[in-house]
Amino acid sequence: xxxxxxxxxxxxxxxxxxxxxxxxxxxxxxxxxxxxxxxxxxxxxxxxxxxxxxxxxxxxxxxxxxxxxxxxxxxxxxxxxxxxxxxxxxxxxxxxxxxxxxxxxxxxxxxxxxxxxxxxxxxxxxxxxxxxxxxxxxxxxxxxxxxxxxxxxxxxxxxxxxxxxxxxxxxxxxxxxxxxxxxxxxxxxxxxx
Numbered sequence: 798x799x800x801x802x803x804x805x806x807x808x809x810x811x812x813x814x815x816x817x818x819x820x821x822x823x824x825x826x827x828x829x830x831x832x833x834x835x836x837x838x839x840x841x842x843x844x845x846x847x848x849x850x851x852x853x854x855x856x857x858x859x860x861x862x863x864x865x866x867x868x869x870x871x872x873x874x875x876x877x878x879x880x881x882x883x884x885x886x887x888x889x890x891x892x893x894x895x896x897x898x899x900x901x902x903x904x905x906x907x908x909x910x911x912x913x914x915x916x917x918x919x920x921x922x923x924x925x926x927x928x929x930x931x932x933x934x935x936x937x938x939x940x941x942x943x944x945x946x947x948x949x950x951x952x953x954x955x956x957x958x959x960x961x962x963x964x965x966x967x968x969x970x971x972x973x974x975x976x977x978x979x980x981x982x983x984x985x986x987x988x989x990x
Contacts, residue, residue: 799898803883803925805911806935807978808950812908814846815935816881819906821852823877831875833857835885835909835921844881859885863893870897877904884909886921895928913964914952914976916984939978942990947978951989958987 806812816832823830832854834844842856857866857880870878878897880886886894886907897903907929909922918926926932939947952959953975977989 799902800930801898802906802931803929804908807939809939810935811937816908817850820879829875830877833880835882879906883907884919884922888924891924941980945980949979949984951977951979
């Protein structure tokens with residue numbers, strides 16, 4: 798019986814690293830594994846982690862119809878699908894992934910952020926919170942500069958926590974825009990430490 802799983806956390810909590818480790822372990826155990834990403838920081842068809850681990854992946858465009866790609870997975874005998882950056886998926890795409898589980902007994906492991914820099918849920922993870930068989934927060938936590946557990950992915954521009962802007966900004970940022978994990982207190986106060 799297949800399962801639909803969501804594994805979520807803040808930025809720098811190790812989501813991509815765990816996705817890559819899971820893909821490697823399952824492949825070594827002779828499972829037919831496929832690795833997808835809805836928008837890797839590299840901008841290419843890879844899943845990359847900040848600690849330097851990388852693997853080729855199928856880049857999936859948010860909003861694209863997944864029917865053909867899902868049929869190819871089934872035709873190729875894939876038993877496990879691992880997806881990184883699932884927060885960028887649409888509700889419809891998550892429902893298509895659920896069909897892989899329900900109709901083809903495929904295991905689908907989804908890794909992503911729970912909320913954006915405005916503390917609003919992403920469509921992909923919101924749908925997974927509602928329908929996934931298992932939802933797990935990563936045990937590795939990112940911490941605020943004060944030592945508290947970081948719960949908020951703050952977008953910072955010119956040293957100021959941003960309170961408006963588009964939800965989607967993919968990639969490791971540099972220059973004027975960056976991200977910093979903050980506790981709720983320092984996120985709301987806008988204090989970067």
